[in-house]
Amino acid sequence: MTATVAKRLLxxxxxxxxxxxxxxxxxxLIPGDPATAILGSYATPExxxxxxxxxxxxxxxxxxxxxxxTGVLHGDFGRSYALNRPVIDIVLERFSATLLLAGASxxxxxxxGLLAGIVSAVRQFGLADKVITLxxxxxxxxxxxxxxxxxxxxxxVKIRLFPAxxxxxxxxxxGPLDILxxxxxxxxxxxxVATGVIxxxxxxxxxxxxxQDYIRTAxxxxxxxxxxxxxxxxxxxxxxIIPVIGIQAGFVLGGAVYVExxxxxxxxxAMLVNAISQRDILLVQGGVLVVAxxxxxxxxxxDICQTLLDPRLK
Amino acid sequence: xTSAAAAAVTAExxxxxxxxxxxxxxxxxxxxxxxxxxxxxxxxxxxxAPILPLAxxxxxxxxxxxxxxFAPAHLLGTDALGRDILSRLIWGTRVxxxxxVSASLIAAVVGSAIGLVAGYAGGRSDQIxxxxxxxxxxxxxxxxxxxxxxxxxxxxxxxxxxxxxxxVPFFARNIRGITVGLARREFIDAARLSGKGxxxxxxxxxxxxxxxxxxxxxxxxxGWMILETAGLSFLGLGxxxxxxxxxxxxxxxxxxxxxxxxISLVPGLMIFLIVISINLIGxxxxxxxxxxxxxxxxxxxxxxTAIAEPLDRxxxxxxxxxxxxxxxxxxxxRMGPEIYHACGGVDLTIAPGQCLGLVGESGSGKSxxxxxxxxxxxxxxxxxxxxTIGFRGEDLATAKNERIRTLRGSAIAHVFQDPLATLHPLxxxxxxxxxxxxxxxxxxxxxxxxKAEELLTLVRIPNPAERMRALPHELSGGLRQRVSIAMALxxxxxxxxxDEPTTALDVTVQADILRLLDTLRHDRxxxxxxxxxxxxxVSEIADRVAVMYAGKIxxxxxxxxxxxxxxxxYTRMLIDCVPVMGEPERRLDAVRGRPPAVNQLPAGCSFxxxxxxxxxxxxxxxxxLDEKRNGLQARCLHPLEPGETLA
Numbered sequence: 001m002t003a004t005v006a007k008r009l010l011x012x013x014x015x016x017x018x019x020x021x022x023x024x025x026x027x028x029l030i031p032g033d034p035a036t037a038i039l040g041s042y043a044t045p046e047x048x049x050x051x052x053x054x055x056x057x058x059x060x061x062x063x064x065x066x067x068x069x070t071g072v073l074h075g076d077f078g079r080s081y082a083l084n085r086p087v088i089d090i091v092l093e094r095f096s097a098t099l100l101l102a103g104a105s106x107x108x109x110x111x112x113g114l115l116a117g118i119v120s121a122v123r124q125f126g127l128a129d130k131v132i133t134l135x136x137x138x139x140x141x142x143x144x145x146x147x148x149x150x151x152x153x154x155x156x157v158k159i160r161l162f163p164a165x166x167x168x169x170x171x172x173x174x175g176p177l178d179i180l181x182x183x184x185x186x187x188x189x190x191x192x193v194a195t196g197v198i199x200x201x202x203x204x205x206x207x208x209x210x211x212q213d214y215i216r217t218a219x220x221x222x223x224x225x226x227x228x229x230x231x232x233x234x235x236x237x238x239x240x241i242i243p244v245i246g247i248q249a250g251f252v253l254g255g256a257v258y259v260e261x262x263x264x265x266x267x268x269x270a271m272l273v274n275a276i277s278q279r280d281i282l283l284v285q286g287g288v289l290v291v292a293x294x295x296x297x298x299x300x301x302x303d304i305c306q307t308l309l310d311p312r313l314k
Numbered sequence: 315x316t317s318a319a320a321a322a323v324t325a326e327x328x329x330x331x332x333x334x335x336x337x338x339x340x341x342x343x344x345x346x347x348x349x350x351x352x353x354x355x356x357x358x359x360x361x362x363a364p365i366l367p368l369a370x371x372x373x374x375x376x377x378x379x380x381x382x383x384f385a386p387a388h389l390l391g392t393d394a395l396g397r398d399i400l401s402r403l404i405w406g407t408r409v410x411x412x413x414x415v416s417a418s419l420i421a422a423v424v425g426s427a428i429g430l431v432a433g434y435a436g437g438r439s440d441q442i443x444x445x446x447x448x449x450x451x452x453x454x455x456x457x458x459x460x461x462x463x464x465x466x467x468x469x470x471x472x473x474x475x476x477x478x479x480x481x482v483p484f485f486a487r488n489i490r491g492i493t494v495g496l497a498r499r500e501f502i503d504a505a506r507l508s509g510k511g512x513x514x515x516x517x518x519x520x521x522x523x524x525x526x527x528x529x530x531x532x533x534x535x536x537g538w539m540i541l542e543t544a545g546l547s548f549l550g551l552g553x554x555x556x557x558x559x560x561x562x563x564x565x566x567x568x569x570x571x572x573x574x575x576x577i578s579l580v581p582g583l584m585i586f587l588i589v590i591s592i593n594l595i596g597x598x599x600x601x602x603x604x605x606x607x608x609x610x611x612x613x614x615x616x617x618x619t620a621i622a623e624p625l626d627r628x629x630x631x632x633x634x635x636x637x638x639x640x641x642x643x644x645x646x647x648r649m650g651p652e653i654y655h656a657c658g659g660v661d662l663t664i665a666p667g668q669c670l671g672l673v674g675e676s677g678s679g680k681s682x683x684x685x686x687x688x689x690x691x692x693x694x695x696x697x698x699x700x701x702t703i704g705f706r707g708e709d710l711a712t713a714k715n716e717r718i719r720t721l722r723g724s725a726i727a728h729v730f731q732d733p734l735a736t737l738h739p740l741x742x743x744x745x746x747x748x749x750x751x752x753x754x755x756x757x758x759x760x761x762x763x764x765k766a767e768e769l770l771t772l773v774r775i776p777n778p779a780e781r782m783r784a785l786p787h788e789l790s791g792g793l794r795q796r797v798s799i800a801m802a803l804x805x806x807x808x809x810x811x812x813d814e815p816t817t818a819l820d821v822t823v824q825a826d827i828l829r830l831l832d833t834l835r836h837d838r839x840x841x842x843x844x845x846x847x848x849x850x851x852v853s854e855i856a857d858r859v860a861v862m863y864a865g866k867i868x869x870x871x872x873x874x875x876x877x878x879x880x881x882x883x884y885t886r887m888l889i890d891c892v893p894v895m896g897e898p899e900r901r902l903d904a905v906r907g908r909p910p911a912v913n914q915l916p917a918g919c920s921f922x923x924x925x926x927x928x929x930x931x932x933x934x935x936x937x938x939l940d941e942k943r944n945g946l947q948a949r950c951l952h953p954l955e956p957g958e959t960l961a
Contacts, residue, residue: 031466141589146585
């Protein structure tokens with residue numbers, strides 16, 4: 001088992017290497033002079049020269065990459081020109097807020113997606129199945145930035161149950177309960193699409209598994225239907241559901257951009273949007289690299305879970 | 315565009331004429347039809363925007379700013395600058411649709427080109443291209459689009475490129491998959507030999523074949539792409555003022571959300587309508603094209619085969635002394651308008667400790683008969699429409715579900731054909747046996763484990779303690795079937811229903827398993843219903859034989875009598891198919907022709923069409939199963955006499 005996990009960990013290295021190259025090339029691909037693009041057309045020539053030197057733009061691309069990746073591996077992502085702080089500090093601070101939001105959403109989506117999918121499959125063509133299918137269809141067609149507004153108008157403005165924005169209350173805020181209170185609306189908004197996708201896939205996977213011969217064997221053994229569905233069928237279905245949860249992690253991490261903007265959640269998505277508007281390229285670069293690396297690691301985790309669940313995949 | 319997709323797909327599936335056309339299926343699907351109507355209206359309005367009597371979408375009017383819904387001259391009110399929302403909505407929809415559809419087309423063209431080249435060229439080009447595609451997919455979806463916009467700078471066209479690039483991998487992967495399969499087909503070899511270059515082959519031979527896949531991928535992604543371009547505009551990274559699409563309208567409206575919520579809600583509702591209608595159409599197309607959904611094969615089999623209400627029950631009393639006493643059992647398969655009488659009125663009796671061999675070709679209904687006894691025929695489409703199933707005098711056809719569950723695996727156990735498919739792949743075999751034991755006996759886990767190990771020893775599995783932790787795929791076919799038998803014996807059953815238990819095994823292993831079953835049944839006084847297509851196997855294990863054809867028993871009697879002098883020509887032909895050592899001149903040809911479809915059985919004898927002894931009277935009226943000689947019953951008007959052979 002340790003060997004399997006180690007082997008999977010090794011496969012992540014080339015992917016991370018590839019990611020770093022693409023992210024590194026972001027600067028090189030900027031049309032025109034990157035330093036001017038980053039600093040804006042009103043920058044003084046000294047500043048442009050200094051940035052060019054610090055980016056090492058006078059060197060060859062492989063040399064530049066080497067210098068850059070050495071810095072990254074030591075936690076040096078450069079400085080944000082708009083905020084005048086080290087990129088790594090801002091990114092880590094923001095990313096922890098995003099992780100909280102995305103993690104909560106993925107948890108909601110997994111729990112409710114699996115439940116809805118199983119109920120839908122077990123009650124195939126029944127009323128519950130039809131209702132769930134309809135809700136799922138609406139859910140996956142709903143723009144999250146619109147849903148967020150609807151939820152704010154209803155829950156924050158009309159019935160005043162949850163706050164409309166931020167992560168903590170401005171006066172006397174803080175503490176886990178306050179954060180949880182602020183987390184509900186954005187987490188639900190972000191979870192909706194992923195819940196729908198997971199529910200759909202779970203329904204299909206369960207229906208597929210329930211037709212298998214080994215389910216007939218389980219029934220022929222005299223097991224209760226509950227045991228057949230939740231132990232025998234669900235375990236087999238989970239093998240094909242886990243990678244989809246991994247992929248949904250990517251949609252949730254990316255979709256956080258909208259939700260963080262709508263709810264003014266101090267996460268990395270909202271930060272990226274500002275950084276892009278301000279052409280703060282080094283900040284964008286650092287943010288993208290960290291989120292993408294986290295996504296790769298999460299998929300790795302899903303991959304390992306899948307292998308542990310189904311030893312035939314070794 | 316999606317209706318064009320539907321049309322293109324319809325054209326693809328034209329040759330199968332007996333099926334309803336895809337377009338008809340799509341329109342039958344009420345949700346998909348509703349999606350088509352809504353999308354048609356939206357696209358129509360967007361296209362007609364220049365000729366519609368709309369206000370200038372950019373004309374500001376500070377005097378009438380933030381007008382509510384249904385204000386005079388402004389049906390949907392005005393925004394913070396006094397601009398008419400209805401007009402802006404329709405013009406914005408135009409922009410959003412144009413950008414989303416363009417992004418989809420770019421993604422489709424570029425992605426398909428990459429997929430075609432990678433799939434056709436194979437080798438190193440394939441490796442490199444697909445690794446690059448994998449790398450793109452390693453980024454969280456929206457994040458990559460953000461990175462691209464960061465490089466190119468905010469703007470509607472740049473947002474379009476970003477969304478297109480992000481969606482390229484979906485097309486590349488799907489198209490490559492199909493192309494790899496096609497590139498190895500004969501017609502491509504033929505084209506290559508005729509001197510066509512790779513580009514011409516890709517264009518004229520492969521592209522037409524992958525077009526449906528491109529269209530399906532488009533129909534499932536175009537909604538997303540419209541949503542995502544609107545999303546980038548919402549974030550302020552897409553459409554820049556004064557240009558407006560639905561996303562930027564929503565983003566602008568957010569600033570006055572608490573005073574005038576409709577300004578942001580209306581464009582959001584429009585995005586939602588567009589995306590949901592496209593998704594409905596996409597689902598409709600997929601359902602219409604997926605043949606498994608058409609036949610209802612993806613339906614979930616229920617706990618127990620459906621029982622018809624009212625059930626056609628024979629009045630004869632059940633034989634309480636017999637282990638199994640089946641009378642007039644009928645099981646149908648209902649597939650759409652067709653009804654298949656898979657089991658068309660079967661009588662079976664098995665005395666305690668006796669083994670009955672149920673023999674027939676595949677499709678004769680023998681498995682359906684056996685699986686009907688404990689309600690294991692998948693339902694839908696299966697349904698028991700008649701008969702009594704007597705087990706020690708108790709009728710199982712009318713027993714409650716909970717009673718059936720208690721009997722399953724305890725008094726009546728099953729052994730199935732392919733143990734690789736019939737054992738759960740993810741549980742170790744020990745756990746599966748323990749589970750069977752504990753379903754019926756109040757034993758602790760460790761007690762049940764001890765019993766499971768004994769069972770594995772009983773079926774002569776070497777190193778049973780070690781094998782307990784093995785997964786089914788780690789065992790050989792013979793060992794797996796021994797595990798299945800151990801599991802069937804777990805609760806000391808009185809009857810074992812064995813459905814072709816040796817068919818998937820090697821001949822030598824087959825003999826071992828048969829010997830094992832035979833020993834066990836004698837030691838434990840087990841009654842066995844043994845289903846097989848092989849008379850050779852029957853002769854080794856069965857006391858009595860019943861031969862099935864087209865859902866009915868055509869001959870039954872003691873094994874020795876049937877084997878020596880069958881009365882029914884069909885039985886004779888089946889026996890002639892068994893190879894015998896030292897008789898190489900024996901003809902081994904299977905019975906010529908095919909059994910009739912059981913949804914349109916001919917009148918009279920179902921075998922008449924294939925029978926060398928057929929007479930005109932064979933095709934009229936019901937032919938009964940009656941006694942021909944010493945315990946041998948046959949359903950035949952012109953039976954073979956003892957010693958008589960077929961010409």
